[in-house]
Amino acid sequence: MLQLSTNLTQEEIKDLVAIVYDDAVNLRRLFHENPELGFEEYHTLSVIKKYLTDLGIEVKTGIAKTGLVGILHGKEKGPVIALRADMDALPIQENTGTSFASKKSGVMHACGHDMHMAMLLGAANALSQVREKISGTIKFIFQPAEEMLAGGKRMVEEDVLKNPDVDYIYGFHVWPELPIGQFGFKSGALMASMDSFEVSLKGKASHGAAPHQGIDAIVGSAQVITGLQSIISRETDPLDSVVITIGELKSGNGFNIVPESAVFKGTVRTINKESRQRVSQDFKRIIEGMANALRLEAKINYKSGYPITNNTEEFVDHASRLAEKLFGQNAVVHLEKPSMASEDFSFYLEHVPGAFIFLGVQDQAGGSHKLHNERFLPDEKAMKYGIGLFIALATNPFGTRGQAPSPTLN
Template sequence: MTISKALLDEAQNWRQAFHARPELGYSEHETSRRVAELLESFGIEVHQGLGGTGVVGTLRNGNGPTIGIRADMDALPIHELGEPHHKSQHPGCMHACGHDGHTAILLATAKHLSSTRSFSGTVHFVFQPAEEGLAGAKRMIEDGLFKLFPMDAIYGLHNWPGSPLGRVVINAGPMMASLDTFEIKLKGKGCHAAMPDRGADPILAAAELILGLQSIVSRRLSPLDSAVVSVTQIQAGEAINVIPEFAVLKGTVRCLQSQVRDKVERLIGDFVEQLPTAFGVKGELVYNVGYPVTENNVDAAMQIRRAAVSALGEENVQWGCSPSMASEDFSFMLNACPGAYVWLGVDGDEPSAALHNPYYDFNDRVIEPGVRVWTHLVEQSLPSA
């Protein structure tokens, strides 16, 4: 299979244009319009507005199964410090996670398949808004993604610094962790800082609670279970000589198994209810259930593995890896439809900057292997008669 150099050059230009004009979640208006415009120019049926700024392109070619391929479009609220010629023109906003590259790869795949049509069935190209913490995938589903566009399977990829350029990494199970957040309000009794015995110190209770929460992973879970509990914010007090009435803790929980996730939520509740009382302080917990575990369907994972091997060679496919404790809202789609999610390595001669780093820039050399994998996946999942 040959991917034309002209198409790859086009895709690189699209990618760099998206990079120069990044947009945050649910504000991808220009990006969405451009994606729709390009899909229509390829002769692909376009549906706009799903999930706010989402776009779905549909390519039908005879009878057969239906699959979806998803790319995310949103950027991050980070000021770009690198100096590529396509540097962000929007201060305080940049494509620091490579969603510009994901979008360009899927657009190039759509254009290639619309011209070759070496498959029998239907492909839905899903361009999703608001992956970065705003659950755009969930909103697309709520707006009827899988009802309006029924699919037998859906697939997604993410570029992955730390893996060699063009290497596909995949598990037949969890790829990324769930993400939940919590807020703990501690109510004590304010008093003069010189007379702590006349009050009930919520800051002291907060300090002990932070240490106690860390014992959940180290002492209340099996060493074989995977979880991270992180307190990331502490808010308390206004005056240096006053023990405050309230303290607030905020943080995140990440797990790789649903049953572990449920247990951690329950244990945090136990700690918040019981530990502060030893200091005369009352604790209240608000626990926000967020992104599920990103867990691949075994059959779908094997399907994309076969496609990646045929596209890139056995040596460029890693079957089995340590999942990431970061999170991904493609998990909502995998909960609603069988599918699989893979990582695509981007490290060339020099290691890539990390994701969410102000110096990150997508490696355009990975566009071609990305298009090859998606094309082989479509042609093998929807074989011609």
């Protein structure tokens, strides 16, 4: 049994946050000005590498192309705690008007990953100053390509969780639905799985005046698409949540021609493994059956994407207790419902326990724009809370896998 040996009080943690905060703000602005898309985060990587190296933290690169791992050994023995930030920006033209707006046309940090990195670097700075108060090893994971490219999956495949083997992992996402100063916690499914599909239906072209001589791919796809929604309305438990969205449909070349083919694309979201598996089968059954009935030939490409972000209860409790001790009862929000958005943090949670936590960034006017919006620009003050909780998590080890949580923040 590991002894918990933290010596940091709330005041000491808050003092540390105050010491590193300006640096974190500067880093956030630097990242924000220089956004890079998934697996192209070379400038970002060089900034992180230099910063951690200057702090005396061991750095490993060459993982998942543009990923990086920092390793900080504490004085005492203890678990290996991974703290993760994602690095990539989005293909969005920024429209915030801020002095540190993106210098790159059509690329923007519109999902807050600039703040995730700055908070983790702020925490790394603080922790490097109190190395003797750390029991165990802190692994700082900087992961590329969270947006759609599954950088987290590649990090896991390239053994980010090994050598030293990670006992558990934490990460934050800035969350505009919650005010600054609050954290959103939830055990179990926090975010949905995300699978995607492309379906092509092939019929036969004919003159628009002679539909009987063709096989209409537009009428067929309209019926198939409507039919798919019966998976939600008739085959899914009303108390479960599943989304099937078709976001793209293409067919036809002229108003008076029966089209030969139609292609539609979309996404499926679920919040439990059984539904995820079932829907993928129901989806194929309905399309194949209906296409057959309508004399269409169907080709289905169904791609498994991000898993459900499945938080481990004990680690959610551990983090929420630390947040409460550090920032008071009001800082802790227990979320009742998962988000149907998805996150590739889920890949880490398939291998080690841990928790993904939402960090409130809604400002006083209640007007923080939504994620992936061209005006999204969360207030940097929210980072104080994220850095503080990162420090608390790193200096209050849960113990090794399976042990009861016993946070001992003074």
